[in-house]
Amino acid sequence: MKILISAGPTREKIDPVRYISNRSSGKMGYALAEAAVKSGASVTLVSGPVSLTPPSGLALLISVESAAEMTDAIRKEAESSDVIIMCAAVADYRPVMAAEQKLKKKGERLILELEPTEDILAGLGGRKKSTQILVGFAAETEKLLEHAEDKLKRKNLDWIIANDVSRSESGFESDKNQAVILGRNGAKTVIPLQSKKEMAETIISVVCGKNNGGK
Numbered sequence: 452m453k454i455l456i457s458a459g460p461t462r463e464k465i466d467p468v469r470y471i472s473n474r475s476s477g478k479m480g481y482a483l484a485e486a487a488v489k490s491g492a493s494v495t496l497v498s499g500p501v502s503l504t505p506p507s508g509l510a511l512l513i514s515v516e517s518a519a520e521m522t523d524a525i526r527k528e529a530e531s532s533d534v535i536i537m538c539a540a541v542a543d544y545r546p547v548m549a550a551e552q553k554l555k556k557k558g559e560r561l562i563l564e565l566e567p568t569e570d571i572l573a574g575l576g577g578r579k580k581s582t583q584i585l586v587g588f589a590a591e592t593e594k595l596l597e598h599a600e601d602k603l604k605r606k607n608l609d610w611i612i613a614n615d616v617s618r619s620e621s622g623f624e625s626d627k628n629q630a631v632i633l634g635r636n637g638a639k640t641v642i643p644l645q646s647k648k649e650m651a652e653t654i655i656s657v658v659c660g661k662n663n664g665g666k
């Protein structure tokens with residue numbers, strides 16, 4: 452089985468020394484990659500910039516910076532993958548133009564124009580093969596299950612891992628996480644607060660099991 456996993460944040464350039472990014476540490480995605488390797492799968496990890504050591508035993512590690520680079524890498528690898536888990540916190544917007552030189556301080560308002568990035572996961576959902584299993588993450592600060600269920604349908608996913616990132620003891624940057632795994636056919640698995648490593652093993656066993664989408 453070939454499993455493709457994305458992890459970490461992306462960086463969208465403003466000028467040569469500045470960028471827009473987010474608080475993703477990559478810990479959840481790297482824990483998933485480690486659990487997937489342990490399960491015996493051939494694992495490709497596409498990673499945004501993080502300060503983590505990649506797990507040993509990966510078939511391939513592709514390091515990227517921007518959402519556009521992540522899109523290219525995932526598209527190339529997706530075709531031959533059985534399971535795709537998009538755990539990366541991909542930027543939803545990027546500056547329309549990155550300045551070639553460092554922007555100078557001028558003491559007045561600076562307006563940065565942003566344009567949407569491509570939604571990689573929704574794109575994969577649109578061309579999903581019947582044998583492929585597509586898994587997304589929903590990091591929400593409110594109406595967790597409602598927003599997650601909406602994404603599951605809208606992006607044509609088989610599974611979504613919903614986690615509440617407004618809690619300080621879990622989510623972004625933390626070593627721990629808590630979540631609910633929702634399947635397209637109504638399955639629901641509640642994962643209480645635990646290490647991201649433990650959670651990763653549960654996620655891999657659920658999404659790679661025979662019970663595709665919770666039928």
Ligand code: C5P
Pocket residue numbers: 518537538539540541542543568569570571572573586587588589590602
């Ligand atoms: O809609 P939202 O961005 O909150 O959805 C989150 C899910 O979509 C995550 O699984 C994330 O990896 C994926 N995503 C993506 N491309 C984007 C933004 C999010 O694949 N540009």
